[in-house]
Amino acid sequence: AQSVTQLDSHVSVSEGTPVLLRCNYSSSYSPSLFWYVQHPNKGLQLLLKYTSAATLVKGINGFEAEFKKSETSFHLTKPSAHMSDAAEYFCVVSNYGGATNKLIFGTGTLLAVQP
Amino acid sequence: EPEVTQTPSHQVTQMGQEVILRCVPISNHLYFYWYRQILGQKVEFLVSFYNNEISEKSEIFDDQFSVERPDGSNFTLKIRSTKLEDSAMYFCASSEAGTVLNQPQHFGDGTRLSIL
Numbered sequence: 001a002q003s004v005t006q007l008d009s010h011v012s013v014s015e016g017t018p019v020l021l022r023c024n025y026s027s028s029y030s031p032s033l034f035w036y037v038q039h040p041n042k043g044l045q046l047l048l049k050y051t052s053a054a055t056l057v058k059g060i061n062g063f064e065a066e067f068k069k070s071e072t073s074f075h076l077t078k079p080s081a082h083m084s085d086a087a088e089y090f091c092v093v094s095n096y097g098g099a100t101n102k103l104i105f106g107t108g109t110l111l112a113v114q115p
Numbered sequence: 116e117p118e119v120t121q122t123p124s125h126q127v128t129q130m131g132q133e134v135i136l137r138c139v140p141i142s143n144h145l146y147f148y149w150y151r152q153i154l155g156q157k158v159e160f161l162v163s164f165y166n167n168e169i170s171e172k173s174e175i176f177d178d179q180f181s182v183e184r185p186d187g188s189n190f191t192l193k194i195r196s197t198k199l200e201d202s203a204m205y206f207c208a209s210s211e212a213g214t215v216l217n218q219p220q221h222f223g224d225g226t227r228l229s230i231l
Contacts, residue, residue, distance in 0.1 A: 034219060043119075044158070044206060044222035090158065101210070102148070102171060103220060105158040 002027045002093045004074075006106035014114045019063075019078040021109045023091030026072065032094035033074045034103070035065055039087045047089075050074060061085070086113045117141045121207050121223035128197055129231055136192045136226045138207030147190045148208040148220060149182065151175070158206070164190065194228075202230045 007022040048059025091106040208220040
């Protein structure tokens with residue numbers, strides 16, 4: 001069975017400093033991995049996806065993530081945080097071999113950006 | 116950019132009443148999903164739907180729940196006799212294809228269901 005573990009429930013950074021949100025996955029197969037962001041009172045927006053092509057994946061709003069099989073990690077990074085990045089971020093794995101790719105969510109990381 | 120829309124944004128219902136949550140998926144999408152997020156907990160898969168039938172459902176999706184695509188554009192989740200523990204944010208999602216292409220799922224803004 002697939003699963004993801006988000007190592008930090010809260011991360012606080014200053015505006016203009018780098019962001020690192022950590023995620024480890026467990027999968028018997030080569031996984032499909034996603035990062036979604038949820039701003040307050042909004043839905044889940046796709047930031048980026050990894051589906052076994054390039055291991056460094058670029059997403060929207062300057063975010064990127066690197067798939068590292070040896071470390072079973074898929075950490076999300078951004079070189080310089082902006083106030084608008086404050087939100088909850090979810091690492092997600094797709095259920096390989098399932099009929100319809102149900103998504104399995106991590107517990108989320110709440111990112112706070114200080115001025 | 117096309118988006119998934121959900122109505123209502125907030126639904127308050129008495130325990131034991133029936134509730135219907137509505138979703139309009141992206142028009143060329145073929146797969147439809149419902150997830151829920153109880154306050155302070157993970158987002159959980161409920162059900163997926165393809166070709167007018169349920170493809171997969173979780174243990175949460177018991178006889179109290181049903182889904183329907185009544186008219187080719189709407190996708191609804193019905194909860195027959197609501198319980199206090201059904202209070203949650205319910206998200207609808209849709210995708211172009213399933214396993215083969217690993218297409219991402221696009222989510223609506225959710226319906227916050229409050230059971231009194």
